[in-house]
Amino acid sequence: MSTPVVFLGAGPGDPELITVKGRRLLDEADVIVYAGSLVNPVLLDGVQAEIHDSASMTLDEVLTVLCDAWQAGKKAVRLHTGDPAIYGATREQMQGLSKKGIPYQVVPGVSSALAAAAALQAELTVPEVSQTVIFTRQAGRTPVPEQESLRNLAAIQASMCIFLSVSMIDKVVEELIAGGYSGDTPIAVVEKASWPNQHIIRGTLADIAAIVRASDIRKTAMIVVGQALSDDPTAASKLYDAGFSHGYRKSSK
Numbered sequence: 151m152s153t154p155v156v157f158l159g160a161g162p163g164d165p166e167l168i169t170v171k172g173r174r175l176l177d178e179a180d181v182i183v184y185a186g187s188l189v190n191p192v193l194l195d196g197v198q199a200e201i202h203d204s205a206s207m208t209l210d211e212v213l214t215v216l217c218d219a220w221q222a223g224k225k226a227v228r229l230h231t232g233d234p235a236i237y238g239a240t241r242e243q244m245q246g247l248s249k250k251g252i253p254y255q256v257v258p259g260v261s262s263a264l265a266a267a268a269a270l271q272a273e274l275t276v277p278e279v280s281q282t283v284i285f286t287r288q289a290g291r292t293p294v295p296e297q298e299s300l301r302n303l304a305a306i307q308a309s310m311c312i313f314l315s316v317s318m319i320d321k322v323v324e325e326l327i328a329g330g331y332s333g334d335t336p337i338a339v340v341e342k343a344s345w346p347n348q349h350i351i352r353g354t355l356a357d358i359a360a361i362v363r364a365s366d367i368r369k370t371a372m373i374v375v376g377q378a379l380s381d382d383p384t385a386a387s388k389l390y391d392a393g394f395s396h397g398y399r400k401s402s403k
């Protein structure tokens with residue numbers, strides 16, 4: 151009986167940011183189909199598997215490679231950047247396998263949203279500032295349902311990680327301001343988070359578009375926005391505050 155096809159999160163780029171399980175699955179794989187436009191190829195150094203770059207493949211071609219491998223009793227891995235559940239286009243692949251009765255499993259990875267937060271040394275959930283993180287994108291060639299437009303989401307004033315949108319930074323800023331963020335809201339752009347050539351730009355909604363345009367950042371970048379990025383010390387967590395009691399500690403004030 152063949153082992154299930156694995157949808158595997160490669161992490162954001164740094165080859166040490168794949169899970170231990172993911173590393174083992176790559177090393178044991180017979181066939182790997184990887185998203186060549188985003189996955190760091192260093193992850194594939196030394197693997198024994200037959201390797202396919204999905205960048206130039208259609209969905210049917212990817213499915214054929216995965217199905218043929220499984221039917222031949224081989225271990226097949228579909229390697230996606232970050233975490234496969236976020237903008238991974240995995241659903242149609244999983245449905246395609248299900249239709250053919252081929253079992254699969256998903257092994258998570260570190261999303262670039264979280265690698266970007268780490269690069270920024272930011273906590274995205276600062277008590278009394280924001281307790282919600284939104285993963286989203288600006289509508290482009292792929293539409294976004296109207297109720298989830300950046301303009302509508304901005305009204306929530308949560309921390310937001312905006313994927314796939316840096317090339318539309320002017321539109322992103324316009325939408326966020328139209329939705330209710332003030333011009334002084336902190337915003338950052340992290341290009342290639344965790345890669346050796348990682349590049350961070352910080353600004354406010356008022357000036358970030360000009361800074362991005364003047365840079366050479368055009369793709370593979372995460373936009374992070376919200377008051378949680380502010381270095382205002384009054385926005386501090388109560389959890390470690392001496393005047394705050396909780397289940398494990400009584401207030402000392």
Ligand code: SAH
Nearest residue numbers: 232233237261262313314342343370371372
């Ligand atoms: N599944 C991936 C996202 C794939 S969509 C994940 O969980 O990270 C591709 C988008 O992800 C890019 O347009 C960019 O916005 C973001 N991205 C991927 N890798 C990145 C990285 N290393 N640094 C910053 N953004 C990245």
